[in-house]
């Protein structure tokens with residue numbers, strides 16, 4: 535764990551002292567958009583046109599943010615157009631590395647040993663955290679974006695004329711509802727588990743854990759009468775929720791102390807988790823070895839022994855029984 539300061543790597547843990555024990559997530563630094571014709575997106579510069587083989591995605595299979603991009607890439611059938619490198623699950627004094635290990639896919643562009651070398655290849659004096667996912671442009675030799683929420687929007691449409699699989703996961707008619715789900719789920723669930731887990735005071739932990747379960751209770755009700763969160767098809771709101779839910783019982787419940795209930799106590803949320811897991815292409819993006827080993831072995835302050843728990847026994851391939859459900863109005 536660490537960060538770059540003026541292009542130099544420093545091994546430091548998150549600073550929660552400055553903020554009453556609360557974990558605050560840094561904003562992503564690279565915010566350009568890949569678009570069908572290279573026109574500029576909502577932020578950053580233009581000049582990043584969709585082309586097969588031009589862009590490269592760096593991910594960790596452990597990371598819920600990077601996981602979003604892998605799911606969208608699979609649903610849109612972009613595997614051949616956007617190759618992927620996978621870091622080792624163990625994030626220690628050098629941050630993310632390409633150390634050899636099962637499931638690790640080395641960096642064919644920079645032959646980097648460490649993920650921070652990819653950041654300094656884009657910006658030699660970069661200061662900030664070195665996070666995944668990262669979308670790299672081979673042509674311009676720089677990072678397009680390191681913000682997962684934006685990368686999935688790019689993948690949703692940018693390659694449609696180049697043979698991406700049909701499917702719109704951010705449909706115009708439902709954008710307002712999707713944005714509203716995303717906002718609450720980001721704050722209390724996706725980032726909520728981290729706020730609970732990385733808190734260094736009792737107050738900061740409680741400030742995160744109760745709203746987290748408040749949102750899960752609310753979602754449980756919503757999903758009792760609607761197969762997906764918005765409309766009656768899968769949207770990016772579901773993809774973003776899924777990557778936290780699939781890690782919930784294996785990691786967040788124990789390691790991050792999010793334990794008022796287990797996810798398996800929520801029949802609708804658990805059925806919904808199975809439903810999405812069983813969609814073509816999704817199960818292949820879920821790697822419990824990377825997920826469990828990463829969290830339990832990379833956060834020495836939380837789990838000093840590094841022991842990875844054996845459970846839970848979780849059958850995500852069991853029938854989910856949600857096929858016949860419809861949707862709810864926004």
Ligand SMILES: N[C@@H](CCC(=O)N[C@@H](CS)C(=O)NCC(=O)O)C(=O)O
Pocket residue numbers: 535536561562594596597598599600629663664665666667680681682683
């Ligand atoms: N806002 C970013 C967050 C990405 C993120 O925080 N990734 C974590 C892994 S789960 C990371 O790389 N952390 C390294 C660090 O904070 O030093 C996104 O959604 O893309």
